[in-house]
Amino acid sequence: xxxxADFAPPAGGMRPPRNVRTDLDDLSAVxxxxxxxxxxxxxxxxxxxxxxxxxxxxxxxxxxxTKMILLSDINAVLGVKTLTKRDT
Amino acid sequence: xxxxxxKIDLVRVPDNHIVEAQVVKLTRTVAKTKIxxxxxxxxxxxxxxxxKENDNSxxxxxxxxxxxxxxxxxxxxxxxxxxxxxxxxLYWLNAKSFVENEKGAVYVEALATAPRNRxxxxxxxxxxxxxxxxxxxxTLHSYVVxxxxxxxxxxxxxxxxxxxxxxxxxxxxxxxxxxxQMELSPTKALxxxxxxxxxx
Numbered sequence: 001x002x003x004x005a006d007f008a009p010p011a012g013g014m015r016p017p018r019n020v021r022t023d024l025d026d027l028s029a030v031x032x033x034x035x036x037x038x039x040x041x042x043x044x045x046x047x048x049x050x051x052x053x054x055x056x057x058x059x060x061x062x063x064x065x066t067k068m069i070l071l072s073d074i075n076a077v078l079g080v081k082t083l084t085k086r087d088t
Numbered sequence: 089x090x091x092x093x094x095k096i097d098l099v100r101v102p103d104n105h106i107v108e109a110q111v112v113k114l115t116r117t118v119a120k121t122k123i124x125x126x127x128x129x130x131x132x133x134x135x136x137x138x139x140k141e142n143d144n145s146x147x148x149x150x151x152x153x154x155x156x157x158x159x160x161x162x163x164x165x166x167x168x169x170x171x172x173x174x175x176x177x178l179y180w181l182n183a184k185s186f187v188e189n190e191k192g193a194v195y196v197e198a199l200a201t202a203p204r205n206r207x208x209x210x211x212x213x214x215x216x217x218x219x220x221x222x223x224x225x226x227t228l229h230s231y232v233v234x235x236x237x238x239x240x241x242x243x244x245x246x247x248x249x250x251x252x253x254x255x256x257x258x259x260x261x262x263x264x265x266x267x268x269q270m271e272l273s274p275t276k277a278l279x280x281x282x283x284x285x286x287x288x
Binding site: 008046 | 090093141142143146151159175180181183184189192195196197198200201205206208213216217219220222223228231233234235242243244246248249252255265267284286287
């Protein structure tokens with residue numbers, strides 16, 4: 001954010017998306033207990049190709065560190081790089 | 089990057105200083121008490137002026153109530169140290185790109201800054217950068233869930249709104265029920281994130 005940031009006019013129209021994806025996996029049965037769980041489940045659902053590689057959706061059996069490793073592996077497959085913010 | 093940053097810098101307009109604010113989950117209670125019940129009160133703007141604002145009839149709490157059991161939406165707000173909500177966004181992670189129909193995108197259903205932060209409504213706005221910060225947050229979210237930073241939304245067809253989004257790399261790609269379909273491509277998303285200091 002810089003001191004030249006703009007004032008934003010409202011946008012969006014308060015209308016839900018007309019075109020939602022229909023190719024998503026349904027992992028609604030997976031118990032989600034944290035933001036990390038929700039993030040992992042959402043990523044797995046958004047990318048059905050991950051299903052073959054990451055079959056263990058039982059997040060309840062994983063500790064936090066293991067979930068972070070799982071997420072790191074998922075990110076590597078998807079090409080999601082670590083974002084770091086330099087001080088501005 | 090997980091979790092996503094929960095702090096955001098805003099420009100406090102009266103003294104032009106950068107201050108830190110919190111990105112918080114927008115709950116129904118917060119929406120009801122700190123947006124719907126307060127944003128349009130004591131503004132000093134005439135009824136006619138308020139009616140010209142495209143979001144003056146939005147009911148955030150009602151909307152969130154309707155979405156209670158939906159896991160794909162993300163309602164967020166920016167809260168300053170005084171406890172006030174300075175802006176809010178509602179976006180979805182399961183939408184399709186307007187341009188590449190087989191690709192996913194984050195769809196912004198609603199984005200608004202508090203009316204007290206709009207210089208065309210009040211003589212002395214409080215904060216600048218609220219909407220930009222929320223939009224950047226949606227773009228970051230798109231990137232970290234593997235949607236490459238792709239973000240789209242429906243924009244009101246007025247110069248101020250279109251200009252705000254095109255300055256951040258969005259393009260008008262179509263029309264839907266009288267609103268402009270606008271989309272941020274992965275290339276433009278990465279450019280914007282880099283401009284904001286993110287190293288990828």
